[in-house]
Amino acid sequence: MCYEALNDVGGSDFPVQLIWKKQIPTKVSFMIWSALNMAIPTTDNLKRRGFQLTSRCWFCKRCEETTPHVSLNCPFSSCVWDYLFRSYSLVWVQEGNLNQHLQA
Numbered sequence: 328m329c330y331e332a333l334n335d336v337g338g339s340d341f342p343v344q345l346i347w348k349k350q351i352p353t354k355v356s357f358m359i360w361s362a363l364n365m366a367i368p369t370t371d372n373l374k375r376r377g378f379q380l381t382s383r384c385w386f387c388k389r390c391e392e393t394t395p396h397v398s399l400n401c402p403f404s405s406c407v408w409d410y411l412f413r414s415y416s417l418v419w420v421q422e423g424n425l426n427q428h429l430q431a
Contacts, residue, residue, distance in 0.1 A: 365394045
């Protein structure tokens with residue numbers, strides 16, 4: 328029953344076939360899956376679980392540490408994305424959220 332619930336994407340636009348491939352290391356697939364499900368242990372997620380923390384991005388020290396910020400919006404992560412796309416000679420336009428970004 329749990330497997331069926333996890334396997335049922337039920338009309339969502341979750342890019343399962345893009346993430347879980349043999350060529351992609353399992354750790355990378357799991358990290359992307361966690362980010363898409365907002366399950367990365369950022370301070371905003373830890374606060375929701377009852378931890379008392381100051382929420383500030385460890386990379387830029389300017390914004391609140393959230394999954395979208397750490398994965399896309401932080402200047403540090405933007406530099407990483409730019410480097411990755413430049414290495415493949417691709418032009419990058421940042422999409423609205425991580426799911427849209429991955430599908431693009």
